[in-house]
Amino acid sequence: MHATLRRSSLACLVAVAGCGAGDPAPGATAGASAAPAAAGATSSTYRTETVAEGLSTPWSLAFLPDGSMLVTERAGRLRVIRDGRLVTEPVAGVPPVYAVGQGGLFDVVLDPDFASNGILYLAYASGTEDQNATRVARARFDGAKLDDLEVIFEASPTKDSNAHFGGRLLFLPDGTLLLTLGDGFAYREKAQAKDGDFGKIVRIRTDGKAPEDNPFAGQAGARPEIYSLGHRTVPGLVREPDRGRIYAHEHGPKGGDEVNVIEPGRNYGWPVITYGRDYSGAIISPYTEKEGMEQPLVYWVPSIAPSGMTLYGGDLFPAWKGDLLVSALAGMHVRRVDLDGAGWVAGQEELYRDLGLRIRDVRTAPDGSLYLLTDGEGGKVIRVTPAG
Numbered sequence: 001m002h003a004t005l006r007r008s009s010l011a012c013l014v015a016v017a018g019c020g021a022g023d024p025a026p027g028a029t030a031g032a033s034a035a036p037a038a039a040g041a042t043s044s045t046y047r048t049e050t051v052a053e054g055l056s057t058p059w060s061l062a063f064l065p066d067g068s069m070l071v072t073e074r075a076g077r078l079r080v081i082r083d084g085r086l087v088t089e090p091v092a093g094v095p096p097v098y099a100v101g102q103g104g105l106f107d108v109v110l111d112p113d114f115a116s117n118g119i120l121y122l123a124y125a126s127g128t129e130d131q132n133a134t135r136v137a138r139a140r141f142d143g144a145k146l147d148d149l150e151v152i153f154e155a156s157p158t159k160d161s162n163a164h165f166g167g168r169l170l171f172l173p174d175g176t177l178l179l180t181l182g183d184g185f186a187y188r189e190k191a192q193a194k195d196g197d198f199g200k201i202v203r204i205r206t207d208g209k210a211p212e213d214n215p216f217a218g219q220a221g222a223r224p225e226i227y228s229l230g231h232r233t234v235p236g237l238v239r240e241p242d243r244g245r246i247y248a249h250e251h252g253p254k255g256g257d258e259v260n261v262i263e264p265g266r267n268y269g270w271p272v273i274t275y276g277r278d279y280s281g282a283i284i285s286p287y288t289e290k291e292g293m294e295q296p297l298v299y300w301v302p303s304i305a306p307s308g309m310t311l312y313g314g315d316l317f318p319a320w321k322g323d324l325l326v327s328a329l330a331g332m333h334v335r336r337v338d339l340d341g342a343g344w345v346a347g348q349e350e351l352y353r354d355l356g357l358r359i360r361d362v363r364t365a366p367d368g369s370l371y372l373l374t375d376g377e378g379g380k381v382i383r384v385t386p387a388g
Contacts, residue, residue: 197223
């Protein structure tokens with residue numbers, strides 16, 4: 001067991017938040033549900049501004065060099081917010097998406113050289129009811145439309161379910177791209193198998209090929225793009241710039257949401273170990289730990305339904321610098337995971353619960369403000385700054 005994760009899991013037993021109600025998961029230590037998060041950031045301490053509204057399940061947001069923003073709608077539209085207003089016409093040239101169940105258009109990220117090349121990357125569900133998969137495409141954005149669209153990656157094999165696509169993207173400093181891929185809901189056992197992409201985080205080059213230094217490249221029977229395995233579905237992925245640590249959060253079943261520190265070649269256990277139960281209440285696994293499988297940095301029972309995440313690095317909220325901010329759907333708040341200087345969990349805090357909104361994503365803007373994306377039809381983009 002990796003020492004960092006083991007030590008963090010012990011800290012979780014006394015500092016985990018959101019576990020104040022309900023029974024512990026099977027095999028979990030009872031103390032894991034003992035310490036609810038502190039309430040914080042009530043409306044008297046912050047100011048909100050609705051930047052855009054009337055969106056169809058906004059999923060992700062990217063900040064452009066000119067101050068504009070791109071917002072994905074899961075229904076398959078890419079929208080522009082320019083000069084503080086939502087442009088009426090969606091961006092033209094977006095590829096067709098499979099927008100059924102949890103499928104649709106997911107993440108949008110800019111190429112590291114976007115300022116000079118205009119290239120962006122989209123993650124989305126593609127295909128049909130019987131054969132669908134998560135894809136990544138790249139294209140050139142001219143301010144109104146996408147040109148030179150090219151599909152660079154498709155998860156293998158395809159599936160016949162409409163849930164747990166993953167779809168979060170993250171560029172690494174070496175120019176490679178991480179993509180999260182879910183277990184397809186009906187294929188959870190395959191999260192442990194290296195011959196497919198179910199329940200994996202994969203690492204690809206910008207042409208979609210697997211780098212030769214990936215942990216399983218050249219291994220017989222293993223997909224060369226696999227970076228880590230044993231995931232359920234991962235909607236949050238960020239990198240801490242100083243230590244280079246990669247954090248991912250996992251949307252658990254009934255309980256068992258997790259934040260993990262991702263390292264190449266590691267196995268994060270799903271579904272062999274878990275702190276959650278099936279939605280029916282049935283036990284998924286009697287084990288919460290097993291040799292060769294990583295423990296989470298922190299986990300939540302009951303679920304808060306984590307959906308997006310940012311690692312705050314701005315100056316407007318100086319007390320949060322270096323902390324993880326996790327948007328929560330069922331929890332209807334943003335969960336601040338306070339990390340100390342060594343990266344251990346020092347505490348947790350619930351933010352913006354008084355808004356009463358299911359929050360799909362949270363992003364740090366270049367000026368240090370926070371942007372919240374609210375879930376569902378009529379979704380909003382909300383800018384948050386300190387009061388006063």
